[in-house]
Amino acid sequence: MTKDGWIKNLRKQKGLIFADVSDGSCAQKLQIVIPKNLTSDSLTYGSSVHITGKLSKSPRGQLELVADDVKVLGTCVVLDGYPFNPRTPHPPEYGRQFLHLRPRTNYTSAVLRVRSAVTKHIYDYFAAHNYTNIHTPILTSNDCEGAGEVFKIQPDSEETVKAMMQEGKDKDSVYFGTKTFLTVSGQLQLEAVCRGMGNVYTFGPTFRAENSRSRLHLSEFYMLEAELAFCETLQHLQAAIEDLMKYVFIQTWNSNEADLFLIDKENKPPLWLDKEFVTLTYDEAKQILEKKGSLFTEEGINKEQELTLVEHCNGLPVFVVKWPKAMKSFYMKECSEDSKKVDALDLLTPITGEVIGGSLREDNYDKLKSKLPSDRLNWYLELRKFGNIPTGGYGMGLERLLQVLCNVNNIKDTLPFPRWPHNCSM
Amino acid sequence: MTKDGWIKNLRKQKGLIFADVSDGSCAQKLQIVIPKNLTSDSLTYGSSVHITGKLSKSPRGQLELVADDVKVLGTCVVLDGYPFNPRTPHPPEYGRQFLHLRPRTNYTSAVLRVRSAVTKHIYDYFAAHNYTNIHTPILTSNDCEGAGEVFKIQPDSEETVKAMMQEGKDKDSVYFGTKTFLTVSGQLQLEAVCRGMGNVYTFGPTFRAENSRSRLHLSEFYMLEAELAFCETLQHLQAAIEDLMKYVFIQTWNSNEADLFLIDKENKPPLWLDKEFVTLTYDEAKQILEKKGSLFTEEGINKEQELTLVEHCNGLPVFVVKWPKAMKSFYMKECSEDSKKVDALDLLTPITGEVIGGSLREDNYDKLKSKLPSDRLNWYLELRKFGNIPTGGYGMGLERLLQVLCNVNNIKDTLPFPRWPHNCSM
Incomplete structure (x- = not known):
């Protein structure tokens, strides 16, 4: 089988890499077992991967994917400015500064x-x-x-305002003929x-x-x-x-x-x-x-x-x-x-x-x-x-x-x- | 049983009134059979009613409600300005003039x-x-x-604008600190x-x-x-x-x-x-x-x-x-x-x-x-x-x-x- 997702966690043990991979659709992560010869420097926390392998049971009875092939789709280098890392707990206020990236956090x-x-x-x-x-x-x-209190709206374009202007109307009512608000x-x-x-x-x-x-x-x-x-x-x-x-x-x-x-x-x-x-x-x-x-x-x-x-x-x-x-x-x-x-x-x-x-x-x-x-x-x-x-x-x-x-x-x-x-x- | 709804159609026949009643939740209407002694002048097209009666089958095998009691909840007098009637076909453009009432039309x-x-x-x-x-x-x-082209927004209240104004900002960006549009x-x-x-x-x-x-x-x-x-x-x-x-x-x-x-x-x-x-x-x-x-x-x-x-x-x-x-x-x-x-x-x-x-x-x-x-x-x-x-x-x-x-x-x-x-x- 294959699995696409993001690396949420990496652990090295006895010549193997254990990676938790999530595709973001649910809370559960799939453990991937990666032989050392398949790893690379670009396999880091936050990177996106395409894994090919065989599903099997770990000694503890948990499902895991033993990788035959690992392809890094997109690298993620924390030193390049990625704001999250797996070891620091990030309070919610911190995440709010990175609205475009925080959907990647748990x-x-x-x-x-x-x-x-x-x-x-x-x-x-x-x-x-x-x-x-x-x-x-x-x-x-x-x-x-x-x-x-309410917001009011206007067309942004001065050209549109000019083209639609009628006598006795102001900018607030030029488009709809009446002052218009957000509900x-x-x-x-x-x-x-x-x-x-x-x-x-x-x-x-x-x-x-x-x-x-x-x-x-x-x-x-x-x-x-x-x-x-x-x-x-x-x-x-x-x-x-x-x-x-x-x-x-x-x-x-x-x-x-x-x-x-x-x-x-x-x-x-x-x-x-x-x-x-x-x-x-x-x-x-x-x-x-x-x-x-x-x-x-x-x-x-x-x-x-x-x-x-x-x-x-x-x-x-x-x-x-x-x-x-x-x-x-x-x-x-x-x-x-x-x-x-x-x-x-x-x-x-x-x-x-x-x-x-x-x-x-x-x-x-x-x-x-x-x-x-x-x-x-x-x-x-x-x-x-x-x-x-x-x-x-x-x-x-x-x-x-x-x-x-x-x-x-x-x-x-x-x-x-x-x-x-x-x-x-x- | 009881039925609440609006009168969509009325027919008189052999001392009985036949009314089609709809509660608006589906296309089908229920036929109500009303003995003459239960009718009143306020039972008109468009009025809202509460009917009590017995469900039975018409001679044609259709389900109908034979009324024991008819209560008119809200009258509807076309002469008072109700814009629809059951006999005239109303083109869609006509209905658009009465947005608040047209959900009552079929x-x-x-x-x-x-x-x-x-x-x-x-x-x-x-x-x-x-x-x-x-x-x-x-x-x-x-x-x-x-x-x-896009719409831009502003708070409507001059007071809010004044209270939030910062140097170098115009009205368009006073609230969010940046010009803001509708998506x-x-x-x-x-x-x-x-x-x-x-x-x-x-x-x-x-x-x-x-x-x-x-x-x-x-x-x-x-x-x-x-x-x-x-x-x-x-x-x-x-x-x-x-x-x-x-x-x-x-x-x-x-x-x-x-x-x-x-x-x-x-x-x-x-x-x-x-x-x-x-x-x-x-x-x-x-x-x-x-x-x-x-x-x-x-x-x-x-x-x-x-x-x-x-x-x-x-x-x-x-x-x-x-x-x-x-x-x-x-x-x-x-x-x-x-x-x-x-x-x-x-x-x-x-x-x-x-x-x-x-x-x-x-x-x-x-x-x-x-x-x-x-x-x-x-x-x-x-x-x-x-x-x-x-x-x-x-x-x-x-x-x-x-x-x-x-x-x-x-x-x-x-x-x-x-x-x-x-x-x-x-």
Whole structure:
């Protein structure tokens, strides 16, 4: 048989070279036994090789490839500036300086395989539950919907701008005839499709132009958003979220255990896989925190408080439900029993705090009209006018989910090409 | 049982109302039999309903729901401005004026279900073939790589711009410290990951800031890009492409035949599903076209010529391979037998012409260095310096594939929210 891959490790023993070779597709490496006469100076850590040989069992019963022929495809000389070596442990911050080369490290390749697996499990889950996958747009003329700061776009070419310029337009609106932003959420568009096609979801890039460099924020990240048709209660929504979370965690521990241990050898499947998530109302959460001496503001629950609540619930994920209206978005449904509250939820977990946010959507035309932040959203209001249905939905940040699953402290290590202020290399 | 959905059609007969109800998740509708005493004025085309009843067989043997109770959830009054009705055929251009409501039409919902199915089949294909799914970034500091015009981005908030401004920077580079664009292709980043993880692919939004309103162009579209590790020949690449294309077409005809007929009742599975694709060199293609009296320029093969070639090959997909170097991108590998040509390919099909483009990648460090268009791509060159491997890859426009599969003339009807010059609503 033949094996293509990269040398991950080399050991000399009794006139033989033992090389661990990986093709990058899984955590496992194949041990290659190389007779001395087949080695060369170019056979080094990091080099790419094409090995021909016979598969056999080592004295310890492990499969290994005994080489008949070794061809070095690409050399790798550390002295020429290759930033990694097999003996030094490289902290994740170090790898971030070499985005183009870090997929060659065990750590980053394991994270990216887990990310790919989680992505696949999410698609499988929604297909099995009969949701339609909708590609909501990145470019949008909607204002920011109160979800934070946005990026705006323009054609780069001055020639294009000149050719398309019309009277009364500025550069920001010359191309599309309207000021155009990068999406902060596909929810509003998803709601439009849901009111014709039933359960739908979208899973793709989302943007924030915030000047934040925290371990939990990125300027570009992946968001999963689902909208459930004929959804009338928060319990309905919570059950769907809990089911998805457990499915993804169980499937990924089944499919990628070796990768999860490569990332953190102390990691283990979370305690809550066979337990019910906790539900607290916002008022209950506030009481618990105030008893612990935590100060409250009108901003809602801060990161430290989120993590305190999860700890209080013994590390179980916590739904915080029924939030004060003023803290949440215009489209959230007023609670039937308390007009100062909305049927919103946050799901809190260890490590990241909030990982999912969701709500029932206001389906009363007049109530929605009175809260609509902009005439540009008249189309959204009109959804309630024709064949309207009750819906609810949620959004989940993929990178935060990966932090929880992989036990990764900094969000920048959960994706191949992180973007944050002053960092957009490649 | 109960059924939630929208009224697609109403017929009165012998004191009964027959209603076709769809929940939007598939092409099929359920016939509801409603006794006259359960009807009301609000039970109209387009209204949303919750039906309780008993499933039984009609005299013709068809399943139908005999209603015990009918609840109208959301009324739909055409006179209030609902733009669709069941008796008028609505051409696709008409639907494009009502992006928020057109998912309620049979045509658009069928297209979106096919799009969702194709997407799922693509993920399944690559998972089964052991490719890792990589989320390449939307935001990039790479220049345009010669792939056409680009959009640039800025924070929208003047406050953010002010707070982040540094000396010597302009607004375009204030946020990331470098001018930042929307991606035109994830290929270069994918090549970096491939050189550590083996076969990889990316599937997501891509952008062009061109002032083009043709039936084949969008400003935002979905692109599938795959990079094959240890790929040394165009034949290897062509076999992978042909296998994928046939898989996606066969699977989608199996999973969504009813939707494909809803979109175009004359559509049928293409002739080529069990035939080999044709391969022509660029020189052969040129000869064929010149014999037919077609004029050649240095721009390559135009759209009309592409379609002529496909017709010449009896409607079979045609690979055109080995292109003049000057017509193609800097990263394409020089042919070993002719240094004026590169190992590039275009795949041409009926309706759209080019649907896939690909190449082997130049893996000779010195040759690549001499063609590198910008110092900003030094990281790309460096990929060839450490443990390099031969790779090849391709990019496929999802919307064009959907045009071919669904027999849709205008690309704007293959996605939920098309963006093109002066059109970015919602």
